[in-house]
Amino acid sequence: MIYSHKKAIAKPVIAIIAIIIIIAVVAAAAYILFKPAPERNYFKIGVILELTGELSRGGYTCKRGYDLWAKVVNDKGGIVIDGKPYKVELVYYDAKSDPAEGAKAAEKAIADGVDFLFGPYSSAVCLGTIPVIDKHGVPYFCGSPESHLIPEKKSPWTFQFLVTTKETPIPLIEFISKLPVKTVAIIGADDAFSKSLAESFKAECEKKGLQVVFYEIYPVGSADLSPLITKIKALNPDVFINAGHPSNHVIAMRNSKEL
Structure with missing residues (x-):
């Protein structure tokens, strides 16, 4: 019998590695392109995760990775743009392992004035939040979801890092x-x-x-x-x-x- 549970547990870790490598460049570029420079000296990043419900184990695996990334970035002085360092602050919003709740969480994060968003563990929650992301025009970095339905949405604000479920098998x-x-x-x-x-x-x-x-x-x-x-x-x-x-x-x- 073949089970893909090892891959499923490992994919948030792979996702975080990808984010660590490219996030400084991507986040800075997205911020400069899409929003004016903030008066504060840090980036406020909303994170939509499954912190409760059936998928909370995957959500907390992602959270550990996001927390590690923020610590590494801040310990190094932050993300430098035009010679000015910006530290990062992560604000978590619970998607409750439900696409509709994920959409509500995204609305709340955007209303709270986050600069951009990190996506959830699951494809279902990611797909549920994309309409909100596109409505408000906020950069959305999704390091864990793999469904091939995500790129088919053709969202100009959603960035998916992993290969999709079409390529995985x-x-x-x-x-x-x-x-x-x-x-x-x-x-x-x-x-x-x-x-x-x-x-x-x-x-x-x-x-x-x-x-x-x-x-x-x-x-x-x-x-x-x-x-x-x-x-x-x-x-x-x-x-x-x-x-x-x-x-x-x-x-x-x-x-x-x-x-």
């Missing part, structure tokens, strides 16, 4: 296709990231001539996947792929062991 399925594997079962949670990823896994499998013998999207928040796994077990596929977040993989692995 390619190397894995390329590797699997070279093994003595013929059949694959795929399930995924019904959220923007997981569903996009499941769809891409299915498309890549079919492209490589692998037979997808089972494919199903299960509801967000499902606490028991044993009915699906029972069906998959009966089909005895060579490979079982679960597209989802860490909590989804924990449940799938537990149910698999029980069966």
Whole structure:
């Protein structure tokens, strides 16, 4: 069986590395282009994160990375623009693991006068906030979300750093296709990231001539996947792929062991 939980836990860390490398240049350029210089000597950055709810584990992983970035930048004197250093202040807003709540959080952050925004852990919350971002014209840096639906929104204010869910499965399925594997079962949670990823896994499998013998999207928040796994077990596929977040993989692995 193949589970992507290791990747899901690691992707916020990868995202933060990308942000650390480019944020000073991107944030400064975006600020100069889109807003006048502030009277204060620091950047006020709103951070939309899933601090409560089902995705809070991923949200707090991102928070640790954002906090580390802010400490490193401030310890080095801040972001320098035209010879003047600007330190950074992070202000967190809870998206509550819900796209609608994420949109409310973005509205609140913008009303509070943030200079720009850092995005959430999940693709679902990111997609839910983009209309607010575009309405107000605030730069929005999203280091963790991967859904290929994000670039399809063509938001001029949203910057996505990672490869999308269309590209993520390619190397894995390329590797699997070279093994003595013929059949694959795929399930995924019904959220923007997981569903996009499941769809891409299915498309890549079919492209490589692998037979997808089972494919199903299960509801967000499902606490028991044993009915699906029972069906998959009966089909005895060579490979079982679960597209989802860490909590989804924990449940799938537990149910698999029980069966």
